[in-house]
Amino acid sequence: MTRSESEIRLLSTSAILGYGFPEASLAAGMARAPHMIGVDGGSVDPGPYYLGAGRPFCSVMAIRRDLRLMLRAAIGAGIPMVIGTCGGSGGAPHLALTAQLVREIAHEEGLHFRMALIEAEPARDDLLARAAAGRIHPLAGLPPLSSETIRKATRIVGMMGPEPFIEALDNGAQVVLAGRASDPAPWVAACTRAGLPPAPAWYAGKMLECGATPSIPKGHDCLMVTVREDHVDCEPMNPIRRCTPLSIANHSLHENSSPIHHIEPGGMLDTSDCRFDALSDRSVRISGMRWNPASQYTVKLEGVELAGHRALCICGTRDPMLIDRIDTFIAEVRDIVREKAEAFGATPDRYILTFRKYGLDGVMGEREPKRDATPHELGFIIEVVAGTQEVATAVLGIARTNMLHTDFPGRLCREGNMAFPFSPSDLEAGAVYRFSVYHVAEVDHPREFFPITYEEL
Structure with missing residues (x-):
């Protein structure tokens, strides 16, 4: 009452x-x-x-x-x-x-x-x-x-x-x-x-x-x-x-x-x-x-709808020469991923590849106003969203491998560019949704x- x-x-x-x-x-x-x-x-x-x-x-x-x-x-x-x-x-x-x-x-x-x-x-x-x-x-x-x-x-x-x-x-x-x-x-x-x-x-x-x-x-x-x-x-x-x-x-x-x-x-x-x-x-x-x-x-x-499936990898570098040219380096890795993924049928329209650079602009991306500071280390989250988990995981594997091994001018370490905190390094995150x-x-x-x-x- x-x-x-x-x-x-x-x-x-x-x-x-x-x-x-x-x-x-x-x-x-x-x-x-x-x-x-x-x-x-x-x-x-x-x-x-x-x-x-x-x-x-x-x-x-x-x-x-x-x-x-x-x-x-x-x-x-x-x-x-x-x-x-x-x-x-x-x-x-x-x-x-x-x-x-x-x-x-x-x-x-x-x-x-x-x-x-x-x-x-x-x-x-x-x-x-x-x-x-x-x-x-x-x-x-x-x-x-x-x-x-x-x-x-x-x-x-x-x-x-x-x-x-x-x-x-x-x-x-x-x-x-x-x-x-x-x-x-x-x-x-x-x-x-x-x-x-x-x-x-x-x-x-x-x-x-x-x-x-x-x-x-x-x-x-x-x-x-x-x-x-x-x-x-x-x-x-x-x-x-x-x-x-x-x-x-x-x-x-x-x-x-x-x-x-x-x-x-x-x-x-x-x-x-x-x-x-x-x-x-x-x-x-x-x-x-x-x-x-x-x-x-x-x-x-x-309301939400299914947007795909996600795979991601976390890694980091402390190499000052790599950090000085990181944007060029990531662009080169993107090109390699595109070429190698196309070889097994994963054309660029089938996935979204994202590199988040923590220590540089990982939080704000292109809106980050402080561009003049040079970090001594960078952390990366490499993310792939694709229509199936299989494609997302496959493309991520190519991206992770080439972040680790792609050469660059002045490179001294011949073993690998990245440190990985986890094994397995590639994590399948499952379904991704978006607000619709x-x-x-x-x-x-x-x-x-x-x-x-x-x-x-």
């Missing part, structure tokens, strides 16, 4: 499920009698692989540890435990993995509760029809979403807002596990059900989604946020950390193209008039936020992409 309260206390355990948190911080948070405990389950930050492969971003061992502690705390206190973007990416296999871990822990610990699972993979036929009707729009300069892109995608998820969480909680679920969700959405749901307005609810969610990251020193730890009608109070639960007006204001800038306008499902959080007032040396009150509802509710879509869907879909109802199932444990 919906309740009306003057405040709601929300405890976030960490930035992502599986990052870990101190048990003492969890205990300190539970001593404050929170109304809900939760954690964000994932992020798009690690790239497209985890969504495409259906694998979790964090290890299963680490996820299980965090889940066990959170379940004990929540069920023991009789409060909800809510997790969005389960398994790292929020696809069907990620949600299934997290749910199975919860079932196993519940059996081992003798815990009993109602669990809701909220799926986040829209039906392909629905997306095809919606795209054909002009109800899906591109983001970030991408082209319109074509039927071919929808069909080729390995997996497409929709980013839910708070509405599916509200429905699950209203239907008596004490544990709510969701697929891909806006990071603040579970917290907004709790605030909405408590009768609080959307502006402080969304601001609270922006703080809670990253655990104690809004504090200093930053770390993966527990954060308590108290939400009231016109303000939000933030305090880390670990005594070594503290929230300051600067740390909170700094955190509120993250993951947005605008420092003050935060686009979310159903509207925009405007922080342009926010005040940050220290309540103590460890806690901060934020006020002045505004919520502007959107005229059309949209759901962000994220980054669009928003118009919906008639915020819950229509997100079916919910319930089970009693």
